[in-house]
Amino acid sequence: MTAQLTREGTPARTAQPAAPAGRGWLREGWHRIHLAIQEMNHASRLVVELQAPWGVDKHWHRR
Structure with missing residues (x-):
């Protein structure tokens, strides 16, 4: 990273990003x-589907 210098050899001031x-x-x-x-909702839904398939699929036992 290089710093920009003014003619006097001091670092130039840069404007702060505006809010x-x-x-x-x-x-x-x-x-x-x-x-x-x-x-988080998506991740918890996946966990429930993996651990308790009967909670999301009423016909899980037929598959």
Whole structure:
């Protein structure tokens, strides 16, 4: 990584990334939480299907 120098030989100041305007940060946070919950629900559903197939398939004993 290289640093940009000004004419005086000192490092140039870079602007800090701006925070999202308005409620964008809240929407992004909610989206991440929602995705995490969806992933946990999917994983728990798979575990239930593997451990207790009669809980999700009423005709499991015929297969």
